[in-house]
Amino acid sequence: MSPLTWAVAAVVVDGSGRLLLCGRSDGARRWALPGGRLRHDESPADAVVRAVHAETGWAVEPVDMVGLYRVIGPRAPAPPAGRCGARPDVLVHVFRAGPADVEPSGEPVAGCRPRWWPPQELPDVLTPTTRAAIADALAGRSGVLRHTAAGDALTPPGDGQPAPPGQRGSEQADSSSR
Secondary structure, eight states, X not given: OOOEXXXXXXXXXXXXXOEEEEEEOSSSOOEEOSEEEOOTTSOHHHHHHHHHHHHHSOOEEEEEEEEEEEEEOXXXXXXXXXXXXXXXXXXXXXXXXXXXXSSOSSOOOTTEEEEEEOGGGOOSOBOHHHHHHHHHHHTTOOSEEEEEEOSSOOBOTTSSOOSOTTOOSOOOOOSSOO
């Protein structure tokens, strides 16, 4: 069993329906929801406000929680002594949020290129968790429970569809990339 890291992210939608994503510059050239790790002394709602602002420069106001997304790390044999193992599993609290202002109130951190995207023009290279959370948020779901695959797998649009719109409560997807 791998260790568990707690994180937060937000599906930030502005008044015209565009979504705020972070272009990652970690070599994979992929897009993801803005967010970060949960600190031991803060609630998930406070953490998402802090993390999104720190990462993108945008102050946000959480509206509700879309769900919990467990990102399952790759299974690998035990590493040799003194070596790091596989990445930990991550439990991401994903919130639906809106921008608090019409302009960013800070500068994005290195490693995040914030950009607003119309939902019908999202980039092809979304992380699996980002793809699943956006689909759930835009369908109006809340209280979702999902497993998504970890890794740098880039997934094209239309690779599987989430449950029908309007479905709420517990649901779990398979671990295929979305």
